[in-house]
Amino acid sequence: MTTPTPHPRLTLTEEVREALHDGRPVVALESTIISHGMPYPQNVEMATQVEDIIRAGGAVPATIAVLHGRPRIGLTPQDLELLATSGEVTKASVRDLAYVMARGGHGATTVAATMRLAALAGISVFVTGGIGGVHRGAETSFDVSADLTELATTSVAVISAGVKSILDIGLTLETLETLGVPVLTYGTDEFPAFYSRVSGFASPMRADTPGEIADVMHARWDLGIAGGVSIANPVPEDEEIPADRIGGIIDQALAEMDKAGIAGKEATPYLLGRIVELTGGESLRTNIALVKNNARLGARIAIEYAERSERLRG
Numbered sequence: 502m503t504t505p506t507p508h509p510r511l512t513l514t515e516e517v518r519e520a521l522h523d524g525r526p527v528v529a530l531e532s533t534i535i536s537h538g539m540p541y542p543q544n545v546e547m548a549t550q551v552e553d554i555i556r557a558g559g560a561v562p563a564t565i566a567v568l569h570g571r572p573r574i575g576l577t578p579q580d581l582e583l584l585a586t587s588g589e590v591t592k593a594s595v596r597d598l599a600y601v602m603a604r605g606g607h608g609a610t611t612v613a614a615t616m617r618l619a620a621l622a623g624i625s626v627f628v629t630g631g632i633g634g635v636h637r638g639a640e641t642s643f644d645v646s647a648d649l650t651e652l653a654t655t656s657v658a659v660i661s662a663g664v665k666s667i668l669d670i671g672l673t674l675e676t677l678e679t680l681g682v683p684v685l686t687y688g689t690d691e692f693p694a695f696y697s698r699v700s701g702f703a704s705p706m707r708a709d710t711p712g713e714i715a716d717v718m719h720a721r722w723d724l725g726i727a728g729g730v731s732i733a734n735p736v737p738e739d740e741e742i743p744a745d746r747i748g749g750i751i752d753q754a755l756a757e758m759d760k761a762g763i764a765g766k767e768a769t770p771y772l773l774g775r776i777v778e779l780t781g782g783e784s785l786r787t788n789i790a791l792v793k794n795n796a797r798l799g800a801r802i803a804i805e806y807a808e809r810s811e812r813l814r815g
């Protein structure tokens with residue numbers, strides 16, 4: 502194995518470029534969570550703290566976005582502030598990337614778009630909060646996140662806290678199975694539901710150490726099976742919102758969304774914002790806590806993965 506050269510359309514920070522060149526662990530981070538997933542100033546504080554956690558864990562953070570039409574791998578504090586405050590940042594999934602680039606605009610990348618750009622840069626590990634999935638009512642709305650189709654094709658490991666029950670968790674797991682995506686849960690026999698540690702759905706595959714997860718990544722990709730690995734890391738116990746308490750709030754937010762006629766790419770940002778209001782800020786604290794928890798795990802996975810890659814290179 503050789504270190505891949507990042508795609509010429511990408512702009513990398515020196516820190517990220519050197520780490521990738523040296524084969525040191527790098528962890529990608531998304532930016533929709535900053536621009537469209539949390540209010541200011543908690544969004545930029547979260548983004549900064551998560552980068553610090555990854556550095557403290559021994560890896561290099563690479564927050565990804567499109568700025569002035571350029572896909573950027575690794576951002577400055579000023580870039581993070583812009584993403585956190587500007588009203589001119591498009592929520593950019595894979596279908597939006599080319600349009601935002603061609604117009605020279607700013608794009609906050611979703612899980613799908615971040616995976617694609619991370620892969621082009623040669624980054625194999627990506628930390629987020631929650632992945633998109635099959636929305637409730639998808640049998641009529643057809644609203645299935647492009648995060649799922651990206652996981653089917655792009656070879657990046659994605660660490661999340663599972664799937665929020667604003668989505669249909671069962672249908673999301675079924676779809677991931679159809680798409681051939683391994684879903685690992687970290688240290689638990691139950692698939693976690695983002696705000697809550699339990700979802701009522703059994704873990705498809707359990708892993709108890711970062712090394713086991715790195716072994717799965719290597720086995721899949723060495724075999725030539727392209728596509729992601731989804732790792733679901735439950736929110737810490739003392740930070741969770743019990744499923745029975747968040748359930749009613751999510752139902753209310755979904756009903757209000759339908760009444761307001763909100764759909765498509767606006768759905769997830771609307772629901773997240775409304776849930777923060779309805780919980781009096783509790784869901785935001787939980788959201789921040791679970792992203793940090795994922796960052797700690799992601800750094801450890803990136804280190805184990807880099808060690809195995811190094812050994813294979815000899």
Ligand code: PSU
Nearest residue numbers: 533534538611612631633646647766769
């Ligand atoms: N879940 C969260 N916070 C987020 C998102 C999901 O708890 O910010 C974002 C992620 O960027 C994810 C995107 O990729 O929402 C999914 O949007 P859609 O359902 O429109 O594909």
Ligand code: MN
Nearest residue numbers: 644645646765
């Ligand atoms: Mn959607």
